[in-house]
Amino acid sequence: MATIADVARAAGVSPMTVSNVINGHPHVRDSTRAKVLAAMTALDYRVNVAARNLRRGRTGVIGLAVPEVNRPYFAQFAAAIIAAAQRRDLRVSIEQTGATRENELAVLGLSRNRLYDGLILSTVGMGAADTEHLKVPYPVVILGERIFNGPVDHVAMPNAGGARAAVRHLADRGCRRIAMLTGVETTEVGVSELRLTGYRLALQDLGLRYDPGLVQRMDEMSMGAAAERVHAMVTGGLDFDGLFCLTDTAAMGALRALADLAVAVPEDVKVIGFDNIEEGRFLVPSLSTVDPDHQAMAESAVGLLARRIDGGAGHEEFVSRFTVIARESTAV
Amino acid sequence: MATIADVARAAGVSPMTVSNVINGHPHVRDSTRAKVLAAMTALDYRVNVAARNLRRGRTGVIGLAVPEVNRPYFAQFAAAIIAAAQRRDLRVSIEQTGATRENELAVLGLSRNRLYDGLILSTVGMGAADTEHLKVPYPVVILGERIFNGPVDHVAMPNAGGARAAVRHLADRGCRRIAMLTGVETTEVGVSELRLTGYRLALQDLGLRYDPGLVQRMDEMSMGAAAERVHAMVTGGLDFDGLFCLTDTAAMGALRALADLAVAVPEDVKVIGFDNIEEGRFLVPSLSTVDPDHQAMAESAVGLLARRIDGGAGHEEFVSRFTVIARESTAV
DNA sequence: TTGTATGCGTTATCAC
DNA sequence: GTGATAACGCATACAA
Numbered sequence: 001m002a003t004i005a006d007v008a009r010a011a012g013v014s015p016m017t018v019s020n021v022i023n024g025h026p027h028v029r030d031s032t033r034a035k036v037l038a039a040m041t042a043l044d045y046r047v048n049v050a051a052r053n054l055r056r057g058r059t060g061v062i063g064l065a066v067p068e069v070n071r072p073y074f075a076q077f078a079a080a081i082i083a084a085a086q087r088r089d090l091r092v093s094i095e096q097t098g099a100t101r102e103n104e105l106a107v108l109g110l111s112r113n114r115l116y117d118g119l120i121l122s123t124v125g126m127g128a129a130d131t132e133h134l135k136v137p138y139p140v141v142i143l144g145e146r147i148f149n150g151p152v153d154h155v156a157m158p159n160a161g162g163a164r165a166a167v168r169h170l171a172d173r174g175c176r177r178i179a180m181l182t183g184v185e186t187t188e189v190g191v192s193e194l195r196l197t198g199y200r201l202a203l204q205d206l207g208l209r210y211d212p213g214l215v216q217r218m219d220e221m222s223m224g225a226a227a228e229r230v231h232a233m234v235t236g237g238l239d240f241d242g243l244f245c246l247t248d249t250a251a252m253g254a255l256r257a258l259a260d261l262a263v264a265v266p267e268d269v270k271v272i273g274f275d276n277i278e279e280g281r282f283l284v285p286s287l288s289t290v291d292p293d294h295q296a297m298a299e300s301a302v303g304l305l306a307r308r309i310d311g312g313a314g315h316e317e318f319v320s321r322f323t324v325i326a327r328e329s330t331a332v
Numbered sequence: 333m334a335t336i337a338d339v340a341r342a343a344g345v346s347p348m349t350v351s352n353v354i355n356g357h358p359h360v361r362d363s364t365r366a367k368v369l370a371a372m373t374a375l376d377y378r379v380n381v382a383a384r385n386l387r388r389g390r391t392g393v394i395g396l397a398v399p400e401v402n403r404p405y406f407a408q409f410a411a412a413i414i415a416a417a418q419r420r421d422l423r424v425s426i427e428q429t430g431a432t433r434e435n436e437l438a439v440l441g442l443s444r445n446r447l448y449d450g451l452i453l454s455t456v457g458m459g460a461a462d463t464e465h466l467k468v469p470y471p472v473v474i475l476g477e478r479i480f481n482g483p484v485d486h487v488a489m490p491n492a493g494g495a496r497a498a499v500r501h502l503a504d505r506g507c508r509r510i511a512m513l514t515g516v517e518t519t520e521v522g523v524s525e526l527r528l529t530g531y532r533l534a535l536q537d538l539g540l541r542y543d544p545g546l547v548q549r550m551d552e553m554s555m556g557a558a559a560e561r562v563h564a565m566v567t568g569g570l571d572f573d574g575l576f577c578l579t580d581t582a583a584m585g586a587l588r589a590l591a592d593l594a595v596a597v598p599e600d601v602k603v604i605g606f607d608n609i610e611e612g613r614f615l616v617p618s619l620s621t622v623d624p625d626h627q628a629m630a631e632s633a634v635g636l637l638a639r640r641i642d643g644g645a646g647h648e649e650f651v652s653r654f655t656v657i658a659r660e661s662t663a664v
Numbered sequence: 665t666t667g668t669a670t671g672c673g674t675t676a677t678c679a680c
Numbered sequence: 681g682t683g684a685t686a687a688c689g690c691a692t693a694c695a696a
Contacts, residue, residue, distance in 0.1 A: 001469065003672095003673055003674085004673065004674065004675095005673080013682075013683085014682065014683045014684075015673090015674080015675090015683085016675075016676095016682070016683055016684080017681085017682060017683070019674065019675055020675095020681090020682085022674095023675085027681055027682085028681070028682085029681060029682090032681075032682080046444045046445045046446075047445055047673090047674080048386075048445065048446050048672085048673050048674070049445045049446055049447045050382060050385040050386040050389075050391060050446055050672085050673080050674095051386050051672070051673035051674045051675090051688090052673080052674055052675080053382040053385070053386075053674095053688095054380075054382040054383050054385075054386045054672090054673080054674075054688050054689065054690090055673080055674045055675050055676085055687080055688055056674085056675075056688085057382075057688075059382060061425065068411055069401060069407055069410050069411045069414065070407045070408045070410070070411035070412075070610070071407075072404070072407075072611075075401055075402045075403075075404075075407035076402045078401050078402070078426070079400055079401045079402035079428065080402075082401065082426060082427075082428050083428065086428070091425050091427075091447075092425065092426060093393065093423050093424065093425040093426075094410070094414060094424060094425075094426055095414075095423070096411065096414050096415065096418070112378045113378045113379055113380065113381045114378075114380050114381055114382055115381045115423075137333070223610065223611070223613070223614045224613075224614075227614065252611065252614045253614055255614070255616065256613075256614040256615070256616060256618075259616040278402070278555065279404075279555070279584065279611055281555070281556075281588075282555045282556075282559065282584050282585055282587075282588040283588070283615070283616075284587065284588060284591040284615075284616050286588075335688095335689055335690085336689065336690065336691095337689080337690095345666075345667085346666065346667045346668080347667090347668095347689095347690085347691095348666070348667055348668080348691080348692095349665090349666060349667075351690070351691060351692095352665095352666085352691095354690095355691080359665055359666085360665070360666085361665060361666090364665080364666080379689090379690080380688085380689050380690070382688085382689080382690095383672090383688070383689035383690045383691090384689080384690055384691080385672095385690095386672050386673070386674090386688090386689080386690075387671085387672055387689080387690045387691050387692080388672090388690085388691075389672075
């Protein structure tokens with residue numbers, strides 16, 4: 001637990017010089033540097049990050065608030081964020097909000113304590129009415145739609161566009177009664193609504209009638225809930241030949257339910273998801289999906305945040321590009 | 333950005349009294365407390381965590397080092413750890429090691445900087461020879477086998493026992509040529525070897541011959557690699573009627589490959605995994621597995637760490653209990 | 665019950 | 681090129 005002072009004493013220099021060596025200042029004589037480095041090694045010196053943080057007014061840590069890391073999509077995203085942060089010498093502390101407005105607001109408060117240099121926040125529970133809460137004295141990047149006018153950067157998925165393309169993909173493969181498995185939205189511009197908009201737009205494009213009965217809303221986007229709902233849809237006699245699921249996770253549950261009921265995929269019903277989680281490739285049948293390019297989103301989120309932390313101004317919005325990935329679940 | 337001093341001035345008391353109020357000290361007159369609280373609200377005061385950390389010599393953050401959060405098993409574990417830590421008012425910062433020894437050692441160095449109060453480390457790349465590296469001046473809980481003699485707590489999975497039960501489960505369902513999909517182990521007491529031990533013990537129990545040709549080692553435990561290997565096993569004419577996979581993730585790849593080759597599961601080959609990831613329930617066929625009770629492991633890991641952070645002594649080992657979960661992939 | 669003094673370890677400033 | 685000084689904001693020990 002040696003301190004800079006200990007090192008300075010051992011090397012016969014002032015603490016300041018040690019600090020200069022540590023931080024790679026240019027104006028240090030080589031022989032001095034060598035002495036200091038030797039003393040540091042001898043004493044097994046380690047910087048005390050807490051002291052440095054206090055002095056510098058920074059922590060080198062960014063917060064990442066997601067509903068739950070144990071959801072394939074967020075796990076994938078978190079992994080990408082951590083990797084991108086690592087490249088910039090930033091650490092990532094993860095908060096789980098459970099997708100509730102309350103917890104999302106609480107996380108926003110945390111960074112006020114200078115716990116984090118900045119925050120990447122996945123807003124699921126918060127709505128446009130909460131814009132005020134985003135006026136915090138540190139950089140925030142919202143992972144989600146541009147639903148706030150506050151001074152924050154946004155990294156958004158191509159929700160409407162991706163959904164539109166997914167539904168068109170189903171139609172291209174011959175589907176005419178396309179159902180959608182979506183969520184109960186707390187906000188008017190959340191993921192569910194935006195993808196639903198894409199769904200409706202696609203129907204318009206295609207000249208298909210919008211049938212509210214085909215839009216199935218679930219309280220919770222879990223595999224289990226999706227399986228149950230699809231089970232109910234089929235046994236309830238709902239007529240559909242295509243199914244667009246809000247997420248790949250929900251699609252996994254849907255595929256399972258269809259298998260249980262001996263509804264053949266893709267012959268009887270074609271299924272497409274959204275997110276392109278890794279597991280989708282290995283399901284039987286493999287899952288068609290919309291890939292929103294998490295990699296680019298993560299890189300952009302960390303990049304925007306880092307720029308703002310370093311004093312950059314202005315609020316940007318990044319919308320990633322999507323790709324429809326055709327696999328067995330929508331084969332002709 | 334008000335400080336304690338600002339609040340004290342506003343409330344007409346000393347900084348110390350403000351501090352006492354913040355930290356809930358008992359001996360503060362109610363009227364004084366009220367004054368202080370009012371001033372805090374008025375100035376929107378927030379504790380500066382960096383300063384508090386420096387003073388207290390603690391950060392309130394624990395590190396969690398795993399190969400990658402984007403692997404179902406570790407995602408599940410991370411979620412449980414974060415939740416358990418939250419209950420104890422600790423935050424969790426995640427480091428991804430990529431399962432390399434190098435990075436695992438690097439993480440051990442990090443906490444030396446008083447970045448974390450303690451560390452939960454999933455050792456995959458490190459071996460018994462690295463015991464010395466664990467002698468660090470802060471609490472460490474190893475997630476993995478008791479392969480080190482260092483002063484660290486262990487939270488281990490019932491690797492050998494779980495594997496033994498899994499293989500016995502296959503045999504009970506009629507399998508006689510049971511293959512195992514495992515990893516190339518860098519250490520002599522890693523997960524692969526321990527589960528392989530369980531595999532061999534089970535064969536002994538059952539009076540079945542050990543055939544090295546049935547033990548398939550892979551460099552990487554990904555779904556893709558597993559699929560490729562199983563494909564090669566089948567097309568190469570390897571004769572097996574049961575398959576024990578090191579992880580559920582590998583099993584997912586295996587199931588996919590078997591489906592591609594029209595090998596019926598469970599009729600032709602029965603498959604069982606290890607980990608009980610959530611996805612397993614929804615696969616077609618659903619995946620039998622060994623559940624090592626992550627919840628208990630996570631709770632125990634955080635508990636042990638918290639106890640050590642608070643000065644508790646002694647090194648403990650917690651081995652969770654397992655359950656074999658029978659699903660369709662091993663149905664008779 | 666409240667206040668004073670002091671130090672945690674680092675680094676910015678500015679002088680030498 | 682190097683060093684003295686001060687300050688970051690808080691909490692501990694002790695005094696009043």
